[in-house]
Amino acid sequence: MRSRFSAFAVSAAGYLRETWHPSTRPDRLELDEDQHWDRLDIVTTVDGGPFDPTGVVEFRAHYRGAGGRGEVHERSNFVRLDGRWLYVNGAPRV
16 A cells, blocks of 8 residues: 555556556556655554454545645555565445
């Protein structure tokens, strides 16, 4: 999760696609160059340890852009595939 946040922060679309599960990976990924990611807060985690096949991360990612400051609050699902954690999907939180 932290590496994916860092990838958003530096607009590393290739890394984001590489760490996205093939079943849900978008064909293209366009990032907003005017959006600056400032901080990641991990709210909670479920599983995701060294011997777990899946994990869940609830987070708040803070950004600023043309429209001002904002926040993404999501509960993300990850799966370990060939030793790598891959993002599967996420659900917005209120």
